[in-house]
Amino acid sequence: MMAAAVSCATASADIEPQKSHAIFSSFTYEGNDDYYAANPLASDSSFYNPVLPGWYSDPSVCTNGEGDYYLVTSTFTYFPGVPIFHSRDLVNWEQKGHVLTRPSQLQNMEKQHVSGGIFAPDIAYNPANKTYYMITTNVGSGNFFVKTQDPTGEWSDPVMLPEVQGIDPAFFFDEDGKAYIVNNDDAPNGAPEYPGHRTVRVVEFDTATDRCIGERKIVVNKGVRPEEKPIWCEGPHIYKINGKYYLMTAEGGTSTWHSEVIYRGDSPMGPFTPWEGNPILTQRTLDKSRTNPVTCAGHADIVQGPDGDWWGVFLACRPIENDMENLGRETFLMPVKWTEDGWPYMTRQNEEVPLQLSKNGYRRSENATFGNFAHTDNFTDSVLSYKWHTLRGPATEYYSLTTNPGHLTIKCADVKSTDKAVLPYVGRRIQHHKYTAGTKLTFVPENDSECAGMLLFKDEVHQYFLGKDSKDSRQRMVLRRITENGTEEIAGKELDPANKSVNLMIESQGLNLNFKYSLDNGNTWEILASGLDAGFMSTARAGGFTGTTVGLYASGASN
Secondary structure (H helix, E strand, O other), X not given: XXXXXXXXXXXXXXXXXXXXXXXXXXXXXXXXXXXXXXXXXXXXXXXXXXXXXXXXXXXXXXXXXXXXXXXXXOOEOEEOEEEEEEEOOOOOOEEEEEEEOOHHHOOOOOOOOOOOOEEEEEEEEEOOOOEEEEEEEEOOOEEEEEEEOOOOOOOOOOEEOOOOOOEEEEEEEOOOXXXXXXXXXXXXXXXXXXXXXXXXXXXXXXOOXXXXXXXXXXXXXXXXXXXXXXXXXXXXXXEEXXXXXXXXXXXXXXXXXXXXXXXXXXXXXXXXXXXXXOOOEEOOOOOOOOOOOOEEEEEEEEEEOOOOOEEEEEEEEOOOEOOEOOOOOEEEEEEOEEOOOOOEEOOOOOOOOOOEEEOOOOOOOOOOOOOOOEEEEOOOOOOOOOOOEEEOOOOOOOEEOOOOOOOEEEEOOOOOOOOOOOOOEEEEEOOOOEEEEEEEEEOOOOOOOOEEEEEEEEXXXXXXXXXXXXXXXXXXXXXXXXXXXXXXEEEEEEOOOOOOEEEEEEEEEOOEEEEEEEOOOOOOOEEEEEEEEOHHHOHXXXXXXXXXXXXXXXXXXXX
16 A cells, blocks of 8 residues: 555656755655454444554643643653643544744753653643643753643743752642642652652642742652562652542553552642552553553553543553564553542553443544554645654754745755754654555765665664665665664665655564665665564663654765
8 A cells, every 4th residue: 555655645746856955745654553454443432542652651631621631742852842632532632733832942952862851741720720731851951831821822931940859740739729749759868778769749839929839748758568669659640539639650660560559648748648459550460472462551640531430541552572662652541440449540450451442422533543544744734744743953944845845855964863963854653563654755965975765763873764875976775774883784776877766665564674665656666675673673672761753864964
């Protein structure tokens, strides 16, 4: 299907190459995961988990009490920051934009590693002043929040919170009009008893002056069972339900020992008592050889749905062999159940996170965010769609949608994909294990330093590049693998000097990758390299907090 899609998308009139610029006529992405093909949804009220597939980590959700639900996720050093989704039923989500859309809201992004930047955003609605707040950590500048009364419009510039040290802050707005900030911080007196020893702290917040007031109080030290030396009691949230205050946090780190736990108390300042049945969500005890595993479940947020029931959003991963996956941590949705004595939970021991559920009163929209789908961008708009992002800044000094209308033009800037800088790269999330991604490129390199094409990007030292360059002033197709040890040329093939345009395709088969090109507008395809290791970019091997992205790239400082 992909070859036809790419060929169709590039049927527009040819464009002449431009000096030191790469011109992309289209981009097509198509997911073809086996699970979706073999397990069709049972009814119009059924949906797949994850509801936001691909790298949408650290989800947070809120409601305004009038039937509107908003969800945000982490973006680290990608720009714009913090996508915001809207729903009326918690399953049909539509991206409405981003919270952090201006460089003034994303300070000190340059020089940060891809997995630096914006951590674990929390979105909350304060009915007392009808204002939405998004609070988060920028590891390059500290904790801050932005606010608005129109969550799909512009948000304020950052209000820094120097009193709130640590990471993962979240707001809680009580029924009496008081507000609080809860977050993860260092061990007492900065003296951890073991690696991963952390605390949860709460401080009152004055919405009139946008300042913290009073003393920050430690309400959790270590975690649910201190004698077991629990690690990383992070991503905390406070809720008031039926007169009781619930404190929910993650534990166990973000890998396969990840979990979610719950406490209860009579005040937002504690003390909080943990439930003896903790954790309330985890997959860490399950058989690793099980079919279609979901792992790393945790970092949750809960909200009361339109039917009065409670639902939880959380991150988890879908490995396909051992811990190998390139999708990153994705956003899942599950109903919250309650014990007779008032404790919430999502899974009990040996219960698997389901990959397919149904929800009463919900009907799947035609533009569902989950399952197998295809998307083609012909670059006919004057701004990029919400699916695209750049790194560490807007990158508008490098790309244009108006220089050649109906095309994306990227300058061969003196920047490499390994640099911790704003890059001449426009990418999107990979959302399937098996997918094809393709584009049509018009480009003639001016010298042996210039290159342009498609980039598979995990971080600064885990990448594949498929495109055109020149060697000894001769045009070539080239495939490179960028690693912590430098750049390795996997394959190269000389092209006719008259060649101006080429179609490129990256095909993932899950565990391995194929790289192809076409010189006849997608009618026939040549394999430049096949069967390459996809696990090279998996978080299990590469580390980091993001998934892999795929997109369009040009450089005048070739790796």
